Structure formats: C-alpha cells, structure tokens
Amino acid sequence: MQYLVSVIADTTDFATPDEEAAIDVFNDRLQAEGHWVFAVGLGAPSTATVIDNRGPEPLFTDGPYVESKEFLIGFWIIEAPDLDVALKLAAEGSKACNRKVEVRPFL
Amino acid sequence: MSVIDVRKAITRAHREEWARVVAALTRHFGDLDIAEEATAEAFATAVERWPADGVPANPGAWLTITANRKAIDRIRRENKRGAKQKEAQLLYDDAPPEPLGAIHDERLRLIFTCCHPALAMETRVALTLRMVAGPTVPEIARAFLVQESAMGQRITRAKAKIKAARIPYRVPPAEDLPDRVSGVLAVLYLVFNEGYLATGPGTDPVRHDLTAEAIRLTRLIRALLPADGEAAGLLALMLFIEARRTARVSGSGELVALVEQDRGAWDTALIAEGHRLVRERLAAGVAPGRYQILAAINAVHTSARDVRDTDWSQVVALYDQLVRLDPSPIVALNRAIAVAELDGPEVALAAVDRLQDKLAGYHAYHATRAYLLRRLGYSQKSRAAYDKAIDLAGNTAEIAYLTRRRDQLG
Numbered sequence: 001m002q003y004l005v006s007v008i009a010d011t012t013d014f015a016t017p018d019e020e021a022a023i024d025v026f027n028d029r030l031q032a033e034g035h036w037v038f039a040v041g042l043g044a045p046s047t048a049t050v051i052d053n054r055g056p057e058p059l060f061t062d063g064p065y066v067e068s069k070e071f072l073i074g075f076w077i078i079e080a081p082d083l084d085v086a087l088k089l090a091a092e093g094s095k096a097c098n099r100k101v102e103v104r105p106f107l
Numbered sequence: 108m109s110v111i112d113v114r115k116a117i118t119r120a121h122r123e124e125w126a127r128v129v130a131a132l133t134r135h136f137g138d139l140d141i142a143e144e145a146t147a148e149a150f151a152t153a154v155e156r157w158p159a160d161g162v163p164a165n166p167g168a169w170l171t172i173t174a175n176r177k178a179i180d181r182i183r184r185e186n187k188r189g190a191k192q193k194e195a196q197l198l199y200d201d202a203p204p205e206p207l208g209a210i211h212d213e214r215l216r217l218i219f220t221c222c223h224p225a226l227a228m229e230t231r232v233a234l235t236l237r238m239v240a241g242p243t244v245p246e247i248a249r250a251f252l253v254q255e256s257a258m259g260q261r262i263t264r265a266k267a268k269i270k271a272a273r274i275p276y277r278v279p280p281a282e283d284l285p286d287r288v289s290g291v292l293a294v295l296y297l298v299f300n301e302g303y304l305a306t307g308p309g310t311d312p313v314r315h316d317l318t319a320e321a322i323r324l325t326r327l328i329r330a331l332l333p334a335d336g337e338a339a340g341l342l343a344l345m346l347f348i349e350a351r352r353t354a355r356v357s358g359s360g361e362l363v364a365l366v367e368q369d370r371g372a373w374d375t376a377l378i379a380e381g382h383r384l385v386r387e388r389l390a391a392g393v394a395p396g397r398y399q400i401l402a403a404i405n406a407v408h409t410s411a412r413d414v415r416d417t418d419w420s421q422v423v424a425l426y427d428q429l430v431r432l433d434p435s436p437i438v439a440l441n442r443a444i445a446v447a448e449l450d451g452p453e454v455a456l457a458a459v460d461r462l463q464d465k466l467a468g469y470h471a472y473h474a475t476r477a478y479l480l481r482r483l484g485y486s487q488k489s490r491a492a493y494d495k496a497i498d499l500a501g502n503t504a505e506i507a508y509l510t511r512r513r514d515q516l517g
Contacts, residue, residue: 082273083272084274087225105273107271
C-alpha cells in the first residue's frame with residue numbers, strides 16, 4: 001500500500017541546514033526499512049502553470065490552480081502496510097522537515 | 108414461549124451479541140460495511156423467525172451463522188467474491204491476536220478501529236454507537252431509516268475512509284496502547300455525557316439509552332483491560348453519576364442540583380460498585396489519571412448521606428490534583444464551585460471571574476456566577492448572569508432550573 005505524504009507550508013523559504021540534516025536522516029531510515037518510494041521538493045506556487053486542454057486548444061494560465069495561504073511544497077511517497085504505520089512515519093517526517101504534512105492513500 | 112419472552116430474548120441477544128457478530132464478520136470478510144449489514148439482516152431474520160420457530164438454544168451461534176450466510180449472499184450478489192476476499196486478505200491482519208495477556212475478544216479490535224485517531228471525534232462517537240452498540244432492534248426492524256440521516260452519512264464516509272486509507276482492524280501494539288485506550292475512553296465519556304446532559308429542545312433531558320450504552324461499553328473495556336486504571340476510573344465515574352439519575356431531574360422536568368438532591372433516591376448498588384472500583388485503584392498505588400480523580404470526587408459526594416456531611420476539603424484537594432493533570436478552565440470552574448463550600452462564595456467568585464476570557468461562551472460559567480452572586484446578595488448581577496446562562500444552555504431540564512432560580516430572585 002502506498003501513501004502520498006504532502007508537505008504543507010505557508011512560506012516558500014528553503015529548509016534550514018538543520019532541517020535538511022533531519023530530512024536526510026529520515027530519508028535514510030525510510031530506505032533502510034523499505035518504506036522509501038520517492039521524495040521531492042517543489043518550486044513555489046508562483047512558478048506553477050495550469051494547462052487546460054479540454055477545449056479545441058490548450059490554454060495556459062500563469063500561477064497555481066488555486067491560490068491559498070498554505071500550499072504543497074514537496075512530498076514523499078511511502079510504502080506502508082496500513083494507516084497506523086503511515087501515520088507514524090508521517091509524524092516523523094513532519095518533525096524532520098519542521099512542517100505540516102498530509103497523508104492520503106493511493107487508490 | 109410467549110411473545111414477550113421472545114421479544115426479551117431478542118433484546119438480550121442484541122445486547123450481548125451484536126458487537127460480537129459484527130466483529131467476527133469484519134474479521135472474516137475484512138469489510139465493516141458487509142459485516143454491519145449482514146448482522147442487521149440476521150437480527151431482522153430473528154425478529155421474523157424466532158416468534159414462530161422458537162428461540163435457538165445458542166442465539167449467538169445462530170446469529171453468527173445467519174449473518175455469515177447473509178454476508179456470503181451479498182458478496183455473491185455483487186459478483187465480486189474473489190476480488191472482495193483478496194482485498195480482505197490484503198486489508199486485514201489475519202495474524203493471531205497480539206500478545207496482550209488474556210485479551211482475546213474480537214470486539215476490542217472493533218472498538219479500536221471505530222475510535223481510530225485518524226477519524227474526527229464526532230465520527231468516532233457515531234461509528235462506535237453504530238458498530239459496537241448497534242442500532243436498536245426497532246431501528247433494525249424499520250430497516251435502517253437512520254441511514255439517510257446526517258449521522259448515517261457520517262458513518263458511511265467513515266467506513267469508506269477506513270477501507271481506502273487502510274485503517275487497520277487490530278488491537279494496537281503494546282507501546283501504542285495507553286494512548287489509544289485513552290482515545291477510546293474519551294469517546295465513551297462523550298457518549299455518556301451526551302446521554303447525561305442531552306441537548307436540544309426535542310430530546311429527553313436524560314437519554315438513558317446513551318448513558319446505559321456508554322456504561323456497558325466501558326464495562327467491556329474494563330473487562331478486556333482489567334489493569335487499566337483509567338478504564339476502572341471512568342467506569343466508576345459513570346456509575347456514580349448514573350446512580351443519581353432519578354434524583355437529578357424533578358417530577359416537573361427540572362434539573363436538581365447535587366446539593367439539593369434526595370439522596371435516598373440514589374441507586375445504592377451502583378454507588379457500592381463505584382466505591383469498590385475506587386478502592387481497587389487506591390490499592391493499586393499507581394498515580395491516578397483524570398477519570399480516577401473525577402471518580403474519587405464523586406465517591407466523596409456519594410459517601411455523604413446528608414449534603415452537610417460532605418467533606419469539601421477533600422473535594423477541593425482532589426480538584427487541586429486534577430488541575431495539575433488538566434489545567435483546563437472547566438476544571439478550574441468546577442474547583443471554584445467546591446471552593447465556595449469550603450472558603451465561601453466570595454473567594455469562589457474571584458476565582459470564577461478570572462476565567463471570563465476563556466469561558467464567556469459556556470453556560471455553566473454564567474450559571475456558576477449567577478449562583479455565587481445570588482449567595483452574596485447581588486440580585487441584579489445574579490439575574491443578568493442567569494439570563495446569559497439560560498441563553499447558552501441546551502438542556503431542557505437545566506433551562507427550567509435556571510429559569511426558576513432567576514425568577515425567585517427578589
């Protein structure tokens with residue numbers, strides 16, 4: 001079972017060196033224990049482009065699809081047998097990156 | 108066997124077997140929805156058949172077998188048997204129960220799943236009432252009209268989340284158990300409180316069905332986890348409050364304050380059981396948690412045959428202990444009420460007034476102020492406080508009580 005662990009932020013500040021170090025430790029652990037699938041940080045919402053190609057021509061719009069105070073700034077994809085394990089890992093991830101996270105199951 | 112005997116047998120089977128059958132089927136089929144529906148169908152079949160066929164020798168086994176058949180019928184009907192079973196094996200842990208001493212009760216898994224921290228508190232309450240307590244027999248016979256209600260939708264969404272996010276169907280491992288048990292107890296306490304001080308103009312002031320169910324489920328947790336002090340404490344607390352149920356509302360439907368209750372109307376058997384639990388916890392010599400302290404406070408109250416014999420210094424000392432564990436303004440408010448009896452209303456009022464910022468929207472804050480102001484002879488201020496309390500209160504018996512108190516002011 002895979003879960004998306006979204007990192008939620010209200011600033012586009014980069015991780016501090018301390019946060020970076022904690023994230024590295026956490027990632028190493030995910031890999032060592034077989035939970036690791038993928039992880040990445042994202043550019044600021046202002047760097048996003050929305051594409052809608054449902055009409056005759058693709059339409060490009062500058063900016064994120066929804067403006068909000070809090071936004072996605074990165075994510076992990078983890079492998080976990082159930083939500084209890086996923087929540088524990090997500091709690092550690094939140095501590096490591098010093099930001100809120102959201103857990104959602106893959107279908 | 109008479110019709111009444113059969114009806115009693117069905118009610119008893121429902122009380123004793125509902126959660127057990129739901130739990131067994133959830134384990135077997137790996138799906139709360141199928142388990143619940145099939146169990147309800149089995150009870151509906153019992154309502155139909157037992158009056159004619161007689162009550163089976165082992166109602167629990169009859170219900171489990173019938174529910175199993177209903178579940179298999181449904182899975183076949185949906186023609187997804189293979190997929191469902193495969194999914195079930197993936198979703199649910201088929202390992203033997205975790206080593207937790209003598210615990211071997213499927214219902215425990217069910218309760219922990221319904222009270223999972225990833226579900227909203229209101230959802231946990233709704234789900235526990237539905238899956239563990241079960242709809243009433245008349246509700247089952249009416250074929251689940253509640254399904255359409257807001258609560259029904261909440262339960263449907265919760266079952267979908269449990270499945271999609273894979274909330275596990277198991278007793279948590281030992282290291283997580285204390286936290287998770289306290290989460291379960293919090294749900295049961297909420298169920299009890301809603302029964303004990305029911306809100307809404309259309310409801311009875313005391314919903315005995317809810318208080319009784321909360322007590323029954325807490326007894327179950329207590330039986331499953333006999334070493335858990337807070338489970339014992341919560342059970343004792345509920346028993347003390349339940350013991351005063353008939354004395355708490357007057358014939359005219361008005362709330363009767365603890366100090367004004369007819370103590371002869373209290374249920375002595377429930378009080379004795381509560382005292383036994385409190386003594387057991389004292390003997391255990393482990394620092395008490397919140398429910399145990401609340402139970403001890405209620406033990407002091409119920410020990411006094413006459414309200415004038417109440418050991419208020421003991422009550423205040425216990426509240427001091429509680430404040431250290433739970434520095435919430437509501438605990439401080441309740442402590443102040445005891446302080447009024449020990450040190451007088453003036454000292455208590457000063458303590459209550461300090462809580463204004465946090466409790467201005469809480470009816471009991473204004474009711475307490477009104478009571479203290481009245482005792483100090485400030486009629487006008489007291490009246491204003493009663494007005495605010497009446498505006499904010501949701502319980503019909505309490506509103507009646509506060510209104511009479513206000514109208515008695517000179």
